[in-house]
Amino acid sequence: MSEILISPGRVTGETRVQGAKNSVLPVMAAALLVRGEVVLRGCPALADVDSAVHILRHLGCAVRREADTLCIDASGISDYAIPDDLMRRMRSSVIFLGAILARTGQARMTYPGGCELGPRPIDMHLDALRRLGAHIDEEGGRIFARAESLRGAEIPLRFPSVGATENALIAACAAEGTTTIRNAAREPEIADLVRFLRAVGCRVTGENTAVLTVEGGMPSHGTQYRVIADRIAAGTYLCAAAATGGSVLLHDVETAHLATLCGALTEAGCEIGMEERRISLRAPEKLRAPGMIVTRPYPGFPTDLQAPLMAALLRIDGSAVFDETIFRDRYRHAAELAKMGADIVCEGSRAIVCGVPALHGARVTATDLRGGAALVIAALSAGGDSVIAEAEHIDRGYEDITGVFARLGVRVQRIGGT
Numbered sequence: 001m002s003e004i005l006i007s008p009g010r011v012t013g014e015t016r017v018q019g020a021k022n023s024v025l026p027v028m029a030a031a032l033l034v035r036g037e038v039v040l041r042g043c044p045a046l047a048d049v050d051s052a053v054h055i056l057r058h059l060g061c062a063v064r065r066e067a068d069t070l071c072i073d074a075s076g077i078s079d080y081a082i083p084d085d086l087m088r089r090m091r092s093s094v095i096f097l098g099a100i101l102a103r104t105g106q107a108r109m110t111y112p113g114g115c116e117l118g119p120r121p122i123d124m125h126l127d128a129l130r131r132l133g134a135h136i137d138e139e140g141g142r143i144f145a146r147a148e149s150l151r152g153a154e155i156p157l158r159f160p161s162v163g164a165t166e167n168a169l170i171a172a173c174a175a176e177g178t179t180t181i182r183n184a185a186r187e188p189e190i191a192d193l194v195r196f197l198r199a200v201g202c203r204v205t206g207e208n209t210a211v212l213t214v215e216g217g218m219p220s221h222g223t224q225y226r227v228i229a230d231r232i233a234a235g236t237y238l239c240a241a242a243a244t245g246g247s248v249l250l251h252d253v254e255t256a257h258l259a260t261l262c263g264a265l266t267e268a269g270c271e272i273g274m275e276e277r278r279i280s281l282r283a284p285e286k287l288r289a290p291g292m293i294v295t296r297p298y299p300g301f302p303t304d305l306q307a308p309l310m311a312a313l314l315r316i317d318g319s320a321v322f323d324e325t326i327f328r329d330r331y332r333h334a335a336e337l338a339k340m341g342a343d344i345v346c347e348g349s350r351a352i353v354c355g356v357p358a359l360h361g362a363r364v365t366a367t368d369l370r371g372g373a374a375l376v377i378a379a380l381s382a383g384g385d386s387v388i389a390e391a392e393h394i395d396r397g398y399e400d401i402t403g404v405f406a407r408l409g410v411r412v413q414r415i416g417g418t
Protein backbone atom coordinates (compact mmCIF):
# COMPACT_ATOMS: atom_id res chain seq x y z
CA MET A 1 0.00 0.00 0.00
CA SER A 2 1.37 3.39 -0.84
CA GLU A 3 0.10 6.88 -0.07
CA ILE A 4 0.79 10.27 -1.57
CA LEU A 5 0.29 13.71 -0.07
CA ILE A 6 -0.73 16.48 -2.43
CA SER A 7 -0.50 20.18 -1.73
CA PRO A 8 -2.61 22.35 -4.02
CA GLY A 9 -0.85 24.64 -6.49
CA ARG A 10 -0.70 25.87 -10.06
CA VAL A 11 0.78 23.34 -12.46
CA THR A 12 3.32 25.44 -14.33
CA GLY A 13 6.57 24.55 -16.09
CA GLU A 14 8.10 22.18 -18.63
CA THR A 15 8.62 18.45 -18.73
CA ARG A 16 9.26 15.69 -21.21
CA VAL A 17 6.71 12.93 -21.61
CA GLN A 18 7.47 9.25 -20.89
CA GLY A 19 7.26 6.47 -23.48
CA ALA A 20 3.84 4.91 -23.93
CA LYS A 21 3.02 2.14 -21.45
CA ASN A 22 0.38 0.75 -23.78
CA SER A 23 2.94 0.50 -26.61
CA VAL A 24 5.76 -0.98 -24.55
CA LEU A 25 3.65 -3.86 -23.18
CA PRO A 26 2.50 -5.34 -26.54
CA VAL A 27 5.93 -4.70 -28.09
CA MET A 28 7.51 -6.64 -25.19
CA ALA A 29 5.06 -9.47 -25.94
CA ALA A 30 5.92 -9.32 -29.66
CA ALA A 31 9.63 -9.54 -28.79
CA LEU A 32 8.91 -13.18 -27.93
CA LEU A 33 8.66 -13.90 -31.67
CA VAL A 34 12.19 -12.69 -32.31
CA ARG A 35 15.27 -14.89 -32.36
CA GLY A 36 17.83 -12.20 -31.71
CA GLU A 37 18.20 -9.18 -29.46
CA VAL A 38 15.51 -6.54 -29.32
CA VAL A 39 16.72 -3.22 -27.93
CA LEU A 40 13.70 -1.25 -26.87
CA ARG A 41 14.13 2.44 -26.04
CA GLY A 42 11.74 4.80 -24.27
CA CYS A 43 10.51 2.20 -21.76
CA PRO A 44 9.07 4.01 -18.75
CA ALA A 45 9.95 2.81 -15.23
CA LEU A 46 6.49 1.56 -14.25
CA ALA A 47 5.06 -1.29 -12.22
CA ASP A 48 3.31 -2.72 -15.31
CA VAL A 49 6.54 -2.71 -17.33
CA ASP A 50 8.27 -4.48 -14.38
CA SER A 51 5.49 -7.09 -14.41
CA ALA A 52 6.04 -7.66 -18.14
CA VAL A 53 9.80 -8.06 -17.50
CA HIS A 54 8.97 -10.70 -14.84
CA ILE A 55 6.77 -12.54 -17.33
CA LEU A 56 9.52 -12.56 -20.00
CA ARG A 57 12.13 -13.75 -17.49
CA HIS A 58 9.77 -16.42 -16.18
CA LEU A 59 9.38 -17.68 -19.75
CA GLY A 60 13.16 -17.99 -20.05
CA CYS A 61 14.04 -14.77 -21.88
CA ALA A 62 17.12 -12.76 -21.02
CA VAL A 63 16.05 -9.21 -20.13
CA ARG A 64 18.43 -6.40 -19.18
CA ARG A 65 17.41 -2.86 -18.24
CA GLU A 66 19.69 0.14 -18.71
CA ALA A 67 17.94 3.45 -17.90
CA ASP A 68 14.97 3.64 -20.31
CA THR A 69 16.26 0.81 -22.52
CA LEU A 70 15.22 -2.84 -22.29
CA CYS A 71 17.35 -5.46 -24.05
CA ILE A 72 15.28 -8.59 -24.62
CA ASP A 73 16.55 -11.88 -26.00
CA ALA A 74 13.86 -14.53 -26.37
CA SER A 75 16.15 -17.13 -28.01
CA GLY A 76 16.17 -19.26 -24.86
CA ILE A 77 12.40 -19.36 -24.22
CA SER A 78 11.73 -22.45 -22.11
CA ASP A 79 8.24 -22.06 -20.60
CA TYR A 80 4.75 -21.36 -21.88
CA ALA A 81 2.80 -20.56 -18.70
CA ILE A 82 2.27 -17.24 -16.95
CA PRO A 83 2.09 -17.73 -13.16
CA ASP A 84 -1.18 -16.68 -11.48
CA ASP A 85 0.41 -13.94 -9.36
CA LEU A 86 1.76 -12.22 -12.50
CA MET A 87 -1.66 -12.47 -14.17
CA ARG A 88 -3.24 -10.90 -11.06
CA ARG A 89 -0.61 -8.15 -10.93
CA MET A 90 -1.35 -7.06 -14.49
CA ARG A 91 -4.62 -8.23 -16.02
CA SER A 92 -3.54 -7.04 -19.45
CA SER A 93 -0.91 -9.86 -19.34
CA VAL A 94 -3.36 -11.56 -21.72
CA ILE A 95 -1.55 -9.70 -24.54
CA PHE A 96 1.20 -12.32 -24.11
CA LEU A 97 -1.16 -15.14 -25.11
CA GLY A 98 -0.78 -14.96 -28.91
CA ALA A 99 2.98 -14.47 -28.71
CA ILE A 100 3.63 -17.41 -26.35
CA LEU A 101 1.38 -19.66 -28.42
CA ALA A 102 3.04 -18.60 -31.67
CA ARG A 103 6.52 -19.15 -30.31
CA THR A 104 6.10 -22.36 -28.30
CA GLY A 105 2.99 -24.02 -29.77
CA GLN A 106 1.13 -23.74 -26.46
CA ALA A 107 0.25 -21.20 -23.78
CA ARG A 108 -1.26 -21.44 -20.32
CA MET A 109 -2.57 -18.65 -18.09
CA THR A 110 -5.47 -17.78 -15.78
CA TYR A 111 -8.45 -15.92 -17.11
CA PRO A 112 -8.04 -12.19 -16.40
CA GLY A 113 -11.55 -12.07 -14.84
CA GLY A 114 -13.24 -8.88 -13.69
CA CYS A 115 -11.21 -5.85 -12.71
CA GLU A 116 -11.59 -2.31 -11.48
CA LEU A 117 -13.02 -1.21 -14.85
CA GLY A 118 -15.77 -3.88 -14.80
CA PRO A 119 -15.86 -7.24 -16.55
CA ARG A 120 -12.83 -7.92 -18.73
CA PRO A 121 -13.96 -10.44 -21.36
CA ILE A 122 -11.37 -11.83 -23.78
CA ASP A 123 -13.74 -13.61 -26.17
CA MET A 124 -12.42 -11.66 -29.18
CA HIS A 125 -8.80 -12.55 -28.32
CA LEU A 126 -9.71 -16.24 -28.14
CA ASP A 127 -11.87 -16.13 -31.27
CA ALA A 128 -9.02 -14.54 -33.25
CA LEU A 129 -6.54 -17.18 -32.10
CA ARG A 130 -9.03 -20.00 -32.86
CA ARG A 131 -9.45 -18.64 -36.38
CA LEU A 132 -5.67 -18.85 -36.74
CA GLY A 133 -5.92 -22.55 -35.87
CA ALA A 134 -5.44 -22.65 -32.10
CA HIS A 135 -7.32 -25.11 -29.89
CA ILE A 136 -8.27 -23.36 -26.69
CA ASP A 137 -9.68 -24.98 -23.55
CA GLU A 138 -11.16 -22.80 -20.85
CA GLU A 139 -11.70 -24.55 -17.54
CA GLY A 140 -12.03 -23.30 -13.97
CA GLY A 141 -10.78 -19.82 -14.87
CA ARG A 142 -7.77 -21.24 -16.73
CA ILE A 143 -6.90 -21.00 -20.39
CA PHE A 144 -4.84 -23.59 -22.20
CA ALA A 145 -4.11 -22.86 -25.85
CA ARG A 146 -2.19 -25.08 -28.23
CA ALA A 147 -1.47 -25.16 -31.95
CA GLU A 148 0.99 -27.34 -33.83
CA SER A 149 1.03 -24.62 -36.45
CA LEU A 150 -0.95 -21.46 -37.10
CA ARG A 151 -2.39 -20.57 -40.50
CA GLY A 152 -3.48 -17.22 -41.92
CA ALA A 153 -7.20 -16.39 -41.61
CA GLU A 154 -9.92 -13.77 -41.92
CA ILE A 155 -10.44 -12.20 -38.50
CA PRO A 156 -13.48 -9.92 -38.24
CA LEU A 157 -13.63 -8.21 -34.82
CA ARG A 158 -17.12 -7.28 -33.57
CA PHE A 159 -15.57 -4.27 -31.79
CA PRO A 160 -12.14 -2.68 -32.44
CA SER A 161 -10.60 -4.08 -29.26
CA VAL A 162 -7.04 -2.88 -28.72
CA GLY A 163 -5.86 -6.06 -26.98
CA ALA A 164 -7.59 -8.46 -29.38
CA THR A 165 -6.08 -6.61 -32.36
CA GLU A 166 -2.63 -6.91 -30.73
CA ASN A 167 -2.98 -10.62 -29.96
CA ALA A 168 -4.25 -11.35 -33.47
CA LEU A 169 -1.48 -9.30 -35.10
CA ILE A 170 1.34 -10.91 -33.17
CA ALA A 171 0.07 -14.46 -33.69
CA ALA A 172 -0.65 -13.81 -37.40
CA CYS A 173 3.02 -12.87 -37.93
CA ALA A 174 3.94 -16.44 -37.00
CA ALA A 175 1.13 -18.07 -39.04
CA GLU A 176 1.65 -19.49 -42.53
CA GLY A 177 -0.13 -17.39 -45.16
CA THR A 178 -2.16 -14.20 -45.16
CA THR A 179 -4.28 -12.87 -42.31
CA THR A 180 -6.74 -10.00 -42.60
CA ILE A 181 -7.95 -8.37 -39.40
CA ARG A 182 -11.14 -6.38 -40.03
CA ASN A 183 -12.58 -3.70 -37.74
CA ALA A 184 -9.10 -3.54 -36.20
CA ALA A 185 -8.34 -0.97 -33.51
CA ARG A 186 -6.71 2.20 -34.87
CA GLU A 187 -5.14 3.42 -31.63
CA PRO A 188 -1.65 4.90 -32.13
CA GLU A 189 -0.24 2.06 -30.02
CA ILE A 190 -1.40 -0.42 -32.69
CA ALA A 191 0.48 1.52 -35.38
CA ASP A 192 3.51 1.48 -33.07
CA LEU A 193 3.29 -2.30 -32.71
CA VAL A 194 2.99 -2.65 -36.51
CA ARG A 195 6.11 -0.52 -37.01
CA PHE A 196 7.97 -2.68 -34.49
CA LEU A 197 6.83 -5.88 -36.21
CA ARG A 198 8.06 -4.53 -39.55
CA ALA A 199 11.37 -3.57 -37.94
CA VAL A 200 11.93 -7.23 -36.95
CA GLY A 201 11.11 -8.47 -40.46
CA CYS A 202 7.36 -9.18 -40.34
CA ARG A 203 5.18 -8.08 -43.24
CA VAL A 204 2.23 -6.07 -41.92
CA THR A 205 0.34 -3.27 -43.65
CA GLY A 206 -2.71 -1.13 -42.94
CA GLU A 207 -1.80 0.58 -39.67
CA ASN A 208 -4.04 3.56 -38.82
CA THR A 209 -6.85 1.91 -40.80
CA ALA A 210 -9.51 -0.62 -39.81
CA VAL A 211 -8.00 -3.39 -41.97
CA LEU A 212 -4.63 -4.90 -41.10
CA THR A 213 -3.00 -7.40 -43.45
CA VAL A 214 -0.25 -9.75 -42.34
CA GLU A 215 1.87 -11.99 -44.58
CA GLY A 216 2.89 -14.49 -41.96
CA GLY A 217 5.73 -16.93 -41.53
CA MET A 218 8.56 -14.48 -42.16
CA PRO A 219 11.82 -15.07 -40.28
CA SER A 220 12.37 -12.33 -37.73
CA HIS A 221 15.58 -10.69 -36.61
CA GLY A 222 16.72 -8.42 -33.79
CA THR A 223 16.28 -4.67 -33.95
CA GLN A 224 16.53 -1.41 -32.08
CA TYR A 225 13.25 0.39 -31.62
CA ARG A 226 11.91 3.45 -29.75
CA VAL A 227 8.27 3.44 -28.65
CA ILE A 228 6.02 6.49 -29.11
CA ALA A 229 5.30 9.02 -26.38
CA ASP A 230 2.52 8.29 -23.90
CA ARG A 231 -0.49 10.30 -25.05
CA ILE A 232 -2.42 9.49 -21.87
CA ALA A 233 0.36 10.68 -19.54
CA ALA A 234 0.71 13.85 -21.67
CA GLY A 235 -3.06 14.37 -21.59
CA THR A 236 -3.10 13.93 -17.82
CA TYR A 237 -0.49 16.69 -17.35
CA LEU A 238 -2.47 18.98 -19.68
CA CYS A 239 -5.61 18.33 -17.59
CA ALA A 240 -3.65 19.10 -14.40
CA ALA A 241 -2.56 22.47 -15.79
CA ALA A 242 -6.11 23.18 -17.02
CA ALA A 243 -7.57 22.35 -13.59
CA THR A 244 -5.24 24.68 -11.71
CA GLY A 245 -5.16 27.77 -13.96
CA GLY A 246 -1.60 26.76 -14.88
CA SER A 247 0.60 26.84 -17.93
CA VAL A 248 2.73 23.96 -19.24
CA LEU A 249 5.03 23.05 -22.07
CA LEU A 250 5.36 19.33 -22.78
CA HIS A 251 8.28 17.99 -24.84
CA ASP A 252 8.51 14.72 -26.81
CA VAL A 253 4.76 14.48 -27.50
CA GLU A 254 2.98 13.16 -30.58
CA THR A 255 0.67 16.19 -30.88
CA ALA A 256 -1.76 14.56 -33.35
CA HIS A 257 -2.57 11.86 -30.78
CA LEU A 258 -4.03 14.47 -28.43
CA ALA A 259 -6.42 16.13 -30.88
CA THR A 260 -9.72 15.27 -29.16
CA LEU A 261 -8.51 16.19 -25.67
CA CYS A 262 -7.08 19.48 -26.96
CA GLY A 263 -10.40 20.17 -28.70
CA ALA A 264 -12.28 19.75 -25.41
CA LEU A 265 -9.74 21.82 -23.44
CA THR A 266 -9.90 24.60 -26.05
CA GLU A 267 -13.71 24.64 -25.77
CA ALA A 268 -13.21 24.86 -22.01
CA GLY A 269 -11.21 28.07 -22.52
CA CYS A 270 -7.56 26.91 -22.60
CA GLU A 271 -5.08 28.28 -25.14
CA ILE A 272 -3.19 25.43 -26.76
CA GLY A 273 -0.15 25.67 -28.99
CA MET A 274 1.30 22.78 -30.98
CA GLU A 275 4.60 22.58 -32.78
CA GLU A 276 6.58 19.57 -33.81
CA ARG A 277 6.69 17.21 -30.81
CA ARG A 278 5.80 19.99 -28.35
CA ILE A 279 2.52 21.12 -26.89
CA SER A 280 1.80 24.10 -24.67
CA LEU A 281 -1.31 24.93 -22.65
CA ARG A 282 -2.29 28.10 -20.83
CA ALA A 283 -5.42 27.84 -18.72
CA PRO A 284 -7.83 30.59 -17.67
CA GLU A 285 -8.68 31.11 -13.96
CA LYS A 286 -12.00 29.34 -14.48
CA LEU A 287 -12.87 26.79 -17.15
CA ARG A 288 -16.20 26.68 -18.94
CA ALA A 289 -18.18 23.58 -19.91
CA PRO A 290 -17.11 21.90 -23.17
CA GLY A 291 -19.64 20.01 -25.31
CA MET A 292 -20.57 16.46 -24.30
CA ILE A 293 -17.55 14.16 -23.95
CA VAL A 294 -18.24 10.74 -25.47
CA THR A 295 -15.48 8.15 -25.17
CA ARG A 296 -14.94 6.17 -28.37
CA PRO A 297 -12.25 4.06 -29.99
CA TYR A 298 -9.45 6.13 -31.55
CA PRO A 299 -9.66 8.68 -33.16
CA GLY A 300 -12.54 9.37 -30.73
CA PHE A 301 -12.07 10.74 -27.22
CA PRO A 302 -9.96 8.21 -25.23
CA THR A 303 -11.61 6.42 -22.32
CA ASP A 304 -8.28 6.69 -20.48
CA LEU A 305 -8.62 10.50 -20.36
CA GLN A 306 -12.25 10.54 -19.24
CA ALA A 307 -11.37 10.61 -15.52
CA PRO A 308 -8.51 13.16 -15.82
CA LEU A 309 -10.69 15.53 -17.87
CA MET A 310 -13.59 15.11 -15.46
CA ALA A 311 -11.27 16.11 -12.60
CA ALA A 312 -10.25 19.24 -14.53
CA LEU A 313 -13.89 20.30 -14.99
CA LEU A 314 -15.12 20.02 -11.38
CA ARG A 315 -15.12 23.80 -10.80
CA ILE A 316 -16.56 24.94 -14.15
CA ASP A 317 -19.37 27.42 -14.60
CA GLY A 318 -22.36 25.24 -15.47
CA SER A 319 -22.27 21.51 -16.08
CA ALA A 320 -20.43 18.99 -18.26
CA VAL A 321 -21.76 15.67 -19.51
CA PHE A 322 -19.70 12.52 -20.08
CA ASP A 323 -20.77 9.35 -21.87
CA GLU A 324 -18.42 6.40 -21.27
CA THR A 325 -19.04 3.92 -24.08
CA ILE A 326 -15.91 1.74 -23.81
CA PHE A 327 -15.88 0.32 -20.27
CA ARG A 328 -18.98 -0.41 -18.22
CA ASP A 329 -17.68 0.52 -14.80
CA ARG A 330 -15.33 3.43 -15.29
CA TYR A 331 -16.80 6.07 -12.97
CA ARG A 332 -15.54 4.70 -9.66
CA HIS A 333 -13.42 7.84 -9.23
CA ALA A 334 -16.65 9.94 -9.05
CA ALA A 335 -17.43 8.84 -5.48
CA GLU A 336 -13.86 9.68 -4.40
CA LEU A 337 -13.99 13.08 -6.14
CA ALA A 338 -17.24 13.73 -4.23
CA LYS A 339 -15.23 13.45 -0.98
CA MET A 340 -13.40 16.60 -2.12
CA GLY A 341 -16.71 18.38 -2.70
CA ALA A 342 -17.33 17.53 -6.37
CA ASP A 343 -20.93 17.27 -7.57
CA ILE A 344 -21.17 14.33 -10.01
CA VAL A 345 -24.24 12.29 -10.81
CA CYS A 346 -23.64 8.96 -12.57
CA GLU A 347 -26.46 7.19 -14.38
CA GLY A 348 -25.50 4.20 -16.50
CA SER A 349 -22.95 5.28 -19.07
CA ARG A 350 -23.55 8.99 -18.34
CA ALA A 351 -21.96 11.24 -15.73
CA ILE A 352 -23.04 14.82 -15.17
CA VAL A 353 -20.59 17.16 -13.49
CA CYS A 354 -22.16 20.28 -11.95
CA GLY A 355 -19.44 22.82 -11.32
CA VAL A 356 -18.85 23.76 -7.67
CA PRO A 357 -17.18 27.00 -6.51
CA ALA A 358 -14.36 25.19 -4.71
CA LEU A 359 -13.02 21.77 -3.76
CA HIS A 360 -11.52 20.90 -0.37
CA GLY A 361 -8.64 18.62 0.52
CA ALA A 362 -9.63 15.12 1.66
CA ARG A 363 -8.40 11.61 2.30
CA VAL A 364 -9.34 9.59 -0.79
CA THR A 365 -8.51 6.22 -2.33
CA ALA A 366 -7.30 5.55 -5.87
CA THR A 367 -9.73 3.08 -7.44
CA ASP A 368 -7.75 2.42 -10.62
CA LEU A 369 -4.90 3.91 -12.64
CA ARG A 370 -6.66 6.75 -14.49
CA GLY A 371 -9.18 7.30 -11.67
CA GLY A 372 -6.14 7.76 -9.38
CA ALA A 373 -4.68 10.33 -11.77
CA ALA A 374 -8.00 12.17 -11.62
CA LEU A 375 -7.71 12.36 -7.83
CA VAL A 376 -4.24 13.90 -8.15
CA ILE A 377 -5.61 16.55 -10.53
CA ALA A 378 -8.57 17.37 -8.28
CA ALA A 379 -6.30 17.49 -5.20
CA LEU A 380 -3.98 19.97 -6.92
CA SER A 381 -6.95 22.29 -7.51
CA ALA A 382 -8.47 21.91 -4.00
CA GLY A 383 -8.35 24.33 -1.08
CA GLY A 384 -6.12 22.20 1.20
CA ASP A 385 -3.85 19.16 1.34
CA SER A 386 -5.13 15.72 0.29
CA VAL A 387 -3.89 12.20 0.87
CA ILE A 388 -4.43 9.55 -1.79
CA ALA A 389 -4.34 5.97 -0.51
CA GLU A 390 -3.61 2.94 -2.73
CA ALA A 391 -1.46 5.16 -4.92
CA GLU A 392 0.20 2.03 -6.32
CA HIS A 393 -2.58 2.10 -8.94
CA ILE A 394 -1.16 5.42 -10.17
CA ASP A 395 2.40 4.02 -10.28
CA ARG A 396 1.22 1.46 -12.84
CA GLY A 397 1.04 4.17 -15.48
CA TYR A 398 2.85 7.37 -14.47
CA GLU A 399 6.64 7.35 -14.31
CA ASP A 400 8.16 9.33 -11.45
CA ILE A 401 4.98 11.26 -10.72
CA THR A 402 6.58 13.15 -7.83
CA GLY A 403 9.51 14.26 -10.04
CA VAL A 404 7.29 15.27 -12.95
CA PHE A 405 5.03 17.38 -10.74
CA ALA A 406 8.05 18.88 -8.97
CA ARG A 407 9.27 20.06 -12.41
CA LEU A 408 5.78 21.47 -12.92
CA GLY A 409 6.03 23.49 -9.70
CA VAL A 410 3.75 21.51 -7.36
CA ARG A 411 4.24 19.08 -4.46
CA VAL A 412 3.18 15.47 -4.81
CA GLN A 413 4.97 13.60 -2.02
CA ARG A 414 5.16 9.95 -1.16
CA ILE A 415 4.34 9.48 2.52
CA GLY A 416 4.14 5.76 3.08
CA GLY A 417 4.24 2.25 1.75
CA THR A 418 6.46 0.95 -1.01
Ligand code: EPU
Pocket residue numbers: 022025092119120121122123124125126159160161162163164187303304326327328369370397
Ligand atom coordinates in the same frame (compact mmCIF):
# COMPACT_ATOMS: atom_id res chain seq x y z
N1 EPU B 1 -13.86 -6.44 -24.96
C1 EPU B 1 -14.68 -7.55 -25.11
N2 EPU B 1 -14.11 -8.71 -25.51
C2 EPU B 1 -12.78 -8.83 -25.76
C3 EPU B 1 -11.95 -7.69 -25.60
C4 EPU B 1 -12.52 -6.50 -25.20
O1 EPU B 1 -15.89 -7.48 -24.89
O2 EPU B 1 -12.34 -9.92 -26.13
C5 EPU B 1 -14.47 -5.15 -24.54
C6 EPU B 1 -13.92 -4.66 -23.19
O3 EPU B 1 -14.60 -5.25 -22.12
C7 EPU B 1 -14.14 -3.17 -23.28
C8 EPU B 1 -13.93 -2.89 -24.76
O4 EPU B 1 -14.07 -4.15 -25.44
O5 EPU B 1 -15.47 -2.88 -22.94
C9 EPU B 1 -12.59 -2.27 -25.11
O6 EPU B 1 -11.54 -3.07 -24.64
P1 EPU B 1 -10.12 -3.17 -25.36
O7 EPU B 1 -9.88 -4.62 -25.64
O8 EPU B 1 -10.04 -2.21 -26.48
O9 EPU B 1 -9.18 -2.68 -24.20
P2 EPU B 1 -7.86 -3.38 -23.66
O10 EPU B 1 -7.04 -3.87 -24.79
O11 EPU B 1 -8.21 -4.32 -22.58
C10 EPU B 1 -6.43 -1.20 -23.79
C11 EPU B 1 -5.60 -0.39 -22.85
C12 EPU B 1 -6.51 0.30 -21.84
C13 EPU B 1 -7.47 1.20 -22.61
C14 EPU B 1 -8.25 0.36 -23.64
C15 EPU B 1 -9.17 1.19 -24.53
C16 EPU B 1 -3.52 -1.61 -22.73
C17 EPU B 1 -2.58 -2.45 -21.94
N3 EPU B 1 -4.67 -1.27 -22.14
O12 EPU B 1 -7.13 -2.15 -23.00
O13 EPU B 1 -5.67 1.10 -21.04
O14 EPU B 1 -8.38 1.80 -21.72
O15 EPU B 1 -7.32 -0.33 -24.50
O16 EPU B 1 -8.45 2.15 -25.21
O17 EPU B 1 -3.21 -1.23 -23.86
C18 EPU B 1 -4.98 2.17 -19.07
O18 EPU B 1 -3.90 2.40 -19.61
O19 EPU B 1 -5.33 2.69 -17.98
C19 EPU B 1 -5.91 1.24 -19.69
C20 EPU B 1 -6.90 0.65 -19.02
